Amino acid sequence: MSIAVPWIIKYRPKNLSQYVNQEEAKAFLSAWIKEWLRGGTPSKKAVLLHGPPGVGKTALAEALAGEFGLQIVEMNASDFRRKSDIEKVAMIASKARSFDGKPKIVLLDEVDGLSGKEDLGGVEAIIDVIKNTKNPIIMTANNAYANQLRTIRTMNEVVLIELKELHQKDVLEVLRRICEAEKIFCDDKALKTIHERNKGDLRSCINDLESIGRTYGKVTLDLVEKLLPYRDRELDPFETLRSIFFAKYTWQAKSAAMHSQLDFDTLLQWINENIPVQLTEPENIYQAYEALSRADVHKGRIIKSGSWDLLSYANDLSTAGVSLVAKKEKLKWIKYSFPAMIKMLAETKASREKLLSAAEKIARNVHVSRRTALAEFIPLIRVIYRLDRNKAAYIMKSLNISPDEAVVITGEQEARELLEKKLSELAALAKKREKTEKTSKPESKGYKPAGQSRESSSKHSRQRTLF
Amino acid sequence: MSTELEYVLWAEKYRPKSLDEVVNQAETVQRLKKFIQDGNVPHMLFAGPPGTGKTTVALAFAHDLYGPDYQRYILELNASDERGIDVIRTKVKEFARTMIVGKVPFKLIILDEADNLTADAQQALRRMMELFTPTSRFILIANYPSKIIEPIQSRTAVFRFTPLKKEDVISRLKYIAKNEGVEYDEKALEAIFDISEGDMRKAINILQAAAAGGEVTVEQVYKVVGLAHPREIREMIKLALNGDFLKARDKLRKLMIDYGLSGLDVIKQVHSEIFKSDMDLSEEAKVLIADYAGEIQFRLVEGGDDEIQLNAFLAWLTLLGKKMSIQAQATR
Numbered sequence: 001m002s003i004a005v006p007w008i009i010k011y012r013p014k015n016l017s018q019y020v021n022q023e024e025a026k027a028f029l030s031a032w033i034k035e036w037l038r039g040g041t042p043s044k045k046a047v048l049l050h051g052p053p054g055v056g057k058t059a060l061a062e063a064l065a066g067e068f069g070l071q072i073v074e075m076n077a078s079d080f081r082r083k084s085d086i087e088k089v090a091m092i093a094s095k096a097r098s099f100d101g102k103p104k105i106v107l108l109d110e111v112d113g114l115s116g117k118e119d120l121g122g123v124e125a126i127i128d129v130i131k132n133t134k135n136p137i138i139m140t141a142n143n144a145y146a147n148q149l150r151t152i153r154t155m156n157e158v159v160l161i162e163l164k165e166l167h168q169k170d171v172l173e174v175l176r177r178i179c180e181a182e183k184i185f186c187d188d189k190a191l192k193t194i195h196e197r198n199k200g201d202l203r204s205c206i207n208d209l210e211s212i213g214r215t216y217g218k219v220t221l222d223l224v225e226k227l228l229p230y231r232d233r234e235l236d237p238f239e240t241l242r243s244i245f246f247a248k249y250t251w252q253a254k255s256a257a258m259h260s261q262l263d264f265d266t267l268l269q270w271i272n273e274n275i276p277v278q279l280t281e282p283e284n285i286y287q288a289y290e291a292l293s294r295a296d297v298h299k300g301r302i303i304k305s306g307s308w309d310l311l312s313y314a315n316d317l318s319t320a321g322v323s324l325v326a327k328k329e330k331l332k333w334i335k336y337s338f339p340a341m342i343k344m345l346a347e348t349k350a351s352r353e354k355l356l357s358a359a360e361k362i363a364r365n366v367h368v369s370r371r372t373a374l375a376e377f378i379p380l381i382r383v384i385y386r387l388d389r390n391k392a393a394y395i396m397k398s399l400n401i402s403p404d405e406a407v408v409i410t411g412e413q414e415a416r417e418l419l420e421k422k423l424s425e426l427a428a429l430a431k432k433r434e435k436t437e438k439t440s441k442p443e444s445k446g447y448k449p450a451g452q453s454r455e456s457s458s459k460h461s462r463q464r465t466l467f
Numbered sequence: 468m469s470t471e472l473e474y475v476l477w478a479e480k481y482r483p484k485s486l487d488e489v490v491n492q493a494e495t496v497q498r499l500k501k502f503i504q505d506g507n508v509p510h511m512l513f514a515g516p517p518g519t520g521k522t523t524v525a526l527a528f529a530h531d532l533y534g535p536d537y538q539r540y541i542l543e544l545n546a547s548d549e550r551g552i553d554v555i556r557t558k559v560k561e562f563a564r565t566m567i568v569g570k571v572p573f574k575l576i577i578l579d580e581a582d583n584l585t586a587d588a589q590q591a592l593r594r595m596m597e598l599f600t601p602t603s604r605f606i607l608i609a610n611y612p613s614k615i616i617e618p619i620q621s622r623t624a625v626f627r628f629t630p631l632k633k634e635d636v637i638s639r640l641k642y643i644a645k646n647e648g649v650e651y652d653e654k655a656l657e658a659i660f661d662i663s664e665g666d667m668r669k670a671i672n673i674l675q676a677a678a679a680g681g682e683v684t685v686e687q688v689y690k691v692v693g694l695a696h697p698r699e700i701r702e703m704i705k706l707a708l709n710g711d712f713l714k715a716r717d718k719l720r721k722l723m724i725d726y727g728l729s730g731l732d733v734i735k736q737v738h739s740e741i742f743k744s745d746m747d748l749s750e751e752a753k754v755l756i757a758d759y760a761g762e763i764q765f766r767l768v769e770g771g772d773d774e775i776q777l778n779a780f781l782a783w784l785t786l787l788g789k790k791m792s793i794q795a796q797a798t799r
Binding site for chain 1: 473474475476478479517522526543545547548579580585586587668669672675676679680691694695696697710712713716720723724725726727728729731732763766769770771772774775776778779782783785786788789
């Protein structure tokens, strides 16, 4: 008898066709790898695969490598605390190609395992690796929206791919396939129970199947119910929300928040996003938001005053408060959404930054805050632009606004060319003025006081060149 | 027309450069001039609503104190733009480090929107003020003096700025219009005053926007004020009142992302929008909305999250819309 290989390794998909479901992710990834194989470096240099535990993130990276015969260099992100390891991976990633001319897949596993504070260096190291890589990088994370991943997540080089929770159908297909290969009897009801206990976590399912199948040579409902322990683990965002909205008792809602992967801030954002999706009655939507709003005010006070003992009140309102309202409705089973604001803010980063830099210039010029510049002066310039584009262009020029910024201020693409045109006209004018000034200087010097004459004569010459 | 090349923002162009040019806040100006005469300048707190001349007076004071190249002797900071008191401390430290040679033995630090600092940050500011007194004086500027902690108030000479009087605003607008060669209707200037509520900066901005379209008439004034407000504000209110919370929330996000508006800006604009004459709402509903908008503004000031608080407002508005339509059906 050979040494027993754990089934989780033995039945790992060797290529993409053995990997069940996640068709979109597979299609994107193979197109992406083909781009690398053509020899270039695509603008998207890294992929962040995220999804609940056991959904197959690492397996997908390996199946991809198998499909294209690529070597895989794997590193667990927790190793990013060790300098020598970082340097090793950074070196491999930045080297062009291996001997066969093929790129290597650099796999950074569990990047959300970095803690924001202690591993600041780790996050920066990953960012550096991504920027300098000449090989495709695949990162995995349970929670792509963890705070410490914010910078990585919003990089232009990074694509986020969500792996959806596996359906029962897919899980059962894999489990049956294993049962057949191992030649053991598997009761369908038993497999379904295994799936239920593990909530779409295929890895745990296979481990459970193995633990019973290897010992008893068969897997029946009876055995499963007797032997399988419930696993105690953190709730992912979806489970957290489900437990809060569907809680029978308020303590369940509170405990869901306590056992959630989400930190308090992010949990508020998730609830904020999903209240109007889960609830339908305006009265209830309002009451749930009112509870959330009050929780959020407590949070604001905590930050301002530093009194962390207020946190429990904030917690009560955001969980128990919301779930009490939800009890008034017959709830539907819905798919919860990621907080859209987090996504939108990431996607519109570039244009918002331009708007902010324009606001900064205006703020300095007119001695107001950036907020006032955004709320009062940018709308002013926008209105002037609609009524008299030239005037708006001259104002923007006087504020040193760049043509790119002009586009976000006015909301019009043409503003760029207009401002560029004005700038070059003015430059030409300035040159001309310099010339006329030189020639007109001697004649005016004679009969006018020096200081003033230059100014007035230049004004005249300006008029002449304009008309 | 040669001036078009120098066409700039009027709010800055017509900002009084020296205290002599400041027509309002006569008492304040008088006291400040005395400080300059005596060469004895305390730390100061300028408090009052927006557009009443706090920043202008601070800059004019600096101009009169140091002369035309006053910029070298002042540090302008805006508390709402700086990331925390540590950044402010670093900048102040750097600025106050060097002594200056000249008739005035200290530099001037102007900290605008100081009431945006948390109580802790203000304590740090108080210590800073003491530490740098040998080399610098502070002018703190705030909308709400009550939000400045006691120890700072007691260490500063407090100046209260009041909203500008109608005749002063209008005569200033006339002066600007004349100087810019703008035709105007008297009634239009009154409309500008009504809309700006004694906020000079806002009044000048409205004048400039209206003048960009030619003659300044009452219609033109209302038109540009309408244009300056993102139309999404009204659309958002209407969607919520008609019961479509999700679409209203989409508008809110657009306002916050495309226009870069903060939660406070949005709620204030909502407030001004509902009281417009063409807003089809009962008087009672307007007051109810104003009441809850005020509550939401308070929560935002307390440190609430922009989107969560505004969503709560929209959810409330959706509910109000539903109640109103039920009421309307019952009476019909």
